[in-house]
């Protein structure tokens with residue numbers, strides 16, 4: 001069921017909303033300040049945030065900017081401005097900063113609000129579906145995960161890529177390190193598999209880059225290499241990769257199985 005974060009500093013009103021939303025199966029978490037909103041959004045996944053503009057410590061607009069613009073948060077979270085401030089200028093500024101909609105506080109009773117939120121969530125789900133359809137990603141939901149495979153030798157690229165695709169993963173292939181690193185930083189991959197020895201940019205450099213970037217540091221990485229010393233392998237493992245495989249000693253299904261395990265975590 002949908003999970004909503006509501007900013008409301010009056011405990012009695014917060015309780016009324018919680019009961020109302022709870023009675024139709026929504027889960028509502030309430031926050032009192034902008035800083036609390038940021039804390040909750042970074043700790044948990046919400047379908048929607050009802051954000052007041054007038055808040056203590058930090059304004060709603062600043063909270064919105066932080067979530068949608070800083071890159072520190074999951075910006076796919078839907079933020080609805082829930083406020084009595086209805087000036088067009090405020091609305092335009094909020095839109096520019098990434099707001100997904102507006103609800104005027106004094107326009108709805110709690111039960112009407114529940115209905116309106118339900119309608120918005122349906123609308124967002126519909127938009128998402130259309131977007132996927134337009135991008136030709138129909139059936140994307142059936143895919144088990146997005147994998148980036150960085151490998152400069154065509155034979156391994158094809159062999160591993162094909163097996164992963166056969167097993168239902170969406171695979172993006174990069175046949176050189178520099179391109180692979182760019183793709184890894186710009187895309188949203190569930191697992192990244194990288195070769196170590198490549199021209200232009202080595203697997204080690206890629207791993208270091210991804211592990212030091214806020215956006216990619218938690219993406220599981222599998223390093224694959226044809227021949228490295230034990231010492232080198234330890235060094236790579238210590239960089240925070242989830243797995244290290246010797247390319248010549250594994251079969252494609254070993255790699256695919258490990259990807260499956262990592263995605264289940």
Ligand SMILES: [Mg+2]
Nearest residue numbers: 152195197198
């Ligand atoms: Mg290589």
